[in-house]
Amino acid sequence: MKGLMMDYQLTLQPILQRGYRLFPKKEIASKFGDTMHRYTYADFYGRVGQLANALTKLGVNKGDRIGTFAWNSYRHLELYFGVPCMGAVVHTLNLRLPPDQLAYIVNHAEDQIIFVDNSLVPLLERVAGELKTVKHYVIMGDVAETSLPNTLSYEDLIGAESADFAWPQLDENDAAGMCYTSGTTGNPKGALYSHRAIFLHTMGLSLTDTAGLSERDVVMPVVPMFHAMAWGLPFAATYLGSKLVFPGAHMQPQDLAGLIQDERVTLAAGVPSLWFGLQTLLEQGGYDTSSVRAMIVGGSAAPRSMIEGFEKNFGIPILHAWGMTEMTPLGTVANLKSYMDEWPDDERYAVRAKQGIAVPGVELRGIDENGDEIPWDGKTMGELQVRGPWIIRAYYQDERSENAFMNGWFRTGDVVTIDPEGYVQIVDRTKDLVKSGGEWISTVDLENAIMAHPDVLEASVIAVPHPKWVERPLAIVVTRPDLDTPLEKEAIYAMLSAEFAKWQLPDDIVFIDEIPKTSVGKFDKKVLRAQFQDYKLPTA
Numbered sequence: 282m283k284g285l286m287m288d289y290q291l292t293l294q295p296i297l298q299r300g301y302r303l304f305p306k307k308e309i310a311s312k313f314g315d316t317m318h319r320y321t322y323a324d325f326y327g328r329v330g331q332l333a334n335a336l337t338k339l340g341v342n343k344g345d346r347i348g349t350f351a352w353n354s355y356r357h358l359e360l361y362f363g364v365p366c367m368g369a370v371v372h373t374l375n376l377r378l379p380p381d382q383l384a385y386i387v388n389h390a391e392d393q394i395i396f397v398d399n400s401l402v403p404l405l406e407r408v409a410g411e412l413k414t415v416k417h418y419v420i421m422g423d424v425a426e427t428s429l430p431n432t433l434s435y436e437d438l439i440g441a442e443s444a445d446f447a448w449p450q451l452d453e454n455d456a457a458g459m460c461y462t463s464g465t466t467g468n469p470k471g472a473l474y475s476h477r478a479i480f481l482h483t484m485g486l487s488l489t490d491t492a493g494l495s496e497r498d499v500v501m502p503v504v505p506m507f508h509a510m511a512w513g514l515p516f517a518a519t520y521l522g523s524k525l526v527f528p529g530a531h532m533q534p535q536d537l538a539g540l541i542q543d544e545r546v547t548l549a550a551g552v553p554s555l556w557f558g559l560q561t562l563l564e565q566g567g568y569d570t571s572s573v574r575a576m577i578v579g580g581s582a583a584p585r586s587m588i589e590g591f592e593k594n595f596g597i598p599i600l601h602a603w604g605m606t607e608m609t610p611l612g613t614v615a616n617l618k619s620y621m622d623e624w625p626d627d628e629r630y631a632v633r634a635k636q637g638i639a640v641p642g643v644e645l646r647g648i649d650e651n652g653d654e655i656p657w658d659g660k661t662m663g664e665l666q667v668r669g670p671w672i673i674r675a676y677y678q679d680e681r682s683e684n685a686f687m688n689g690w691f692r693t694g695d696v697v698t699i700d701p702e703g704y705v706q707i708v709d710r711t712k713d714l715v716k717s718g719g720e721w722i723s724t725v726d727l728e729n730a731i732m733a734h735p736d737v738l739e740a741s742v743i744a745v746p747h748p749k750w751v752e753r754p755l756a757i758v759v760t761r762p763d764l765d766t767p768l769e770k771e772a773i774y775a776m777l778s779a780e781f782a783k784w785q786l787p788d789d790i791v792f793i794d795e796i797p798k799t800s801v802g803k804f805d806k807k808v809l810r811a812q813f814q815d816y817k818l819p820t821a
């Protein structure tokens with residue numbers, strides 16, 4: 282039977298309206314160099330209206346893709362709402378992509394306008410000649426000399442407009458946002474999000490049993506706004522009226538610690554590599570981080586040592602989460618179930634270091650090589666597959682979709698085990714597992730164990746070709762800079778031997794200065810594999 286309920290469309294418009302109507306006094310703070318820009322949700326709403334009027338005058342039509350090339354700041358937030366709420370699609374461009382991939386994405390999405398931070402103009406100038414569909418570049422901040430064609434100033438553009446805008450009636454299945462995946466070899470793949478997906482994800486993210494966002498939170502998305510819509514936090518914060526803190530281009534540990542202290546941040550979110558540096562800084566003392574109630578860590582595995590370290594040393598609980606660009610992005614969170622509070626410390630940390638249970642809204646299963654569902658025994662490995670209302674049905678105009686979806690499920694490419702409590706543990710990306718003889722070795726397990734050594738800052742494990750075993754693991758380690766005596770390989774082997782069988786141990790350990798990072802700050806195994814492809818293992 283149809284028509285039982287009101288025809289209420291789940292779009293970003295009610296999210297925007299709620300932030301403005303109920304929380305006009307709440308603040309949005311953005312860091313620019315040594316100064317903070319501050320305004321309220323009321324100011325924000327007025328400027329979003331001005332932006333929507335300006336876009337209309339520029340001839341933006343429903344469904345047009347509008348690119349952003351920007352750090353996390355209040356203007357980027359205005360685009361997050363102004364563009365989709367007037368009917369177009371906000372396409373966040375990853376500013377750390379190599380030029381050829383950036384050009385590919387803009388051309389593939391057919392972006393009509395690109396809004397760019399003034400500090401990032403030189404990066405965009407390098408590819409502008411190859412961008413086929415862009416009619417205007419709108420520069421945010423002071424405009425200097427540039428070779429970009431057809432430039433406009435953001436402040437001039439919106440300053441000329443009225444704050445009143447007649448928001449059009451939208452369908453919840455209309456496109457609202459767009460993001461390309463960063464981890465793939467070959468060209469990035471596009472995920473186009475509907476209003477409905479973002480609306481439902483906003484509700485899902487806000488539940489107490491997921492991240493439990495509230496009006497009382499001071500939310501600092503350190504995860505870039507071009508990485509899977511900053512994990513949905515800007516939408517949820519606006520809906521609930523949480524104070525927002527944007528770090529801008531300032532992501533150094535000192536900047537983050539300073540913002541946490543001065544703005545009294547309660548909830549921060551980002552990939553693990555960001556927090557390693559913060560951990561080292563906080564150990565030196567001098568910062569008050571007592572306001573933090575949770576730090577969401579995802580994008581790569583949060584090592585257990587990090588989860589324990591932040592909690593025991595600084596009283597900062599880490600909430601480990603797993604998600605994907607294709608999933609708007611939240612999939613699982615590792616909250617404890619109530620009865621686990623009674624469990625011994627060791628077991629509780631072991632649960633929290635897993636990627637967690639499916640959030641309400643997401644269903645998941647593991648599928649083995651024969652296409653059968655794996656048992657939830659915490660041992661059997663399979664590919665993680667997911668389905669739910671905020672997971673894309675196909676990549677945007679991309680024939681690679683064919684292999685990525687199966688009977689209504691999305692194949693994540695992550696190899697997992699699922700334990701009897703339903704907690705998922707990522708063993709590896711399919712392509713990162715080490716195939717040694719007939720056995721698989723998890724690089725994630727080894728990395729987490731190595732990073733538990735107090736002298737280790739970063740560690741990555743990759744497969745290296747081996748004449749007898751096909752592949753064997755090689756560990757690449759970065760030690761802390763302040764060590765009195767250098768860390769020896771033997772110390773790492775001694776520690777690993779307590780936990781792993783001999784055949785699982787890396788065949789060698791090399792020390793380097795820094796692990797290369799991907800455009801969203803994850804350890805870049807592609808680069809490491811290329812760097813060490815001819816590495817001669819002592820066992821080979």
Ligand code: AMP
Pocket residue numbers: 462463464509578579580581582583601602603604605606607636693694695707709710801
């Ligand atoms: P992206 O969409 O670029 O963020 O990449 C998604 C991929 O990141 C997933 O398929 C996982 O391989 C990885 N990932 C995300 N969160 C986690 C996590 N908490 N632990 C381990 N891997 C993760």
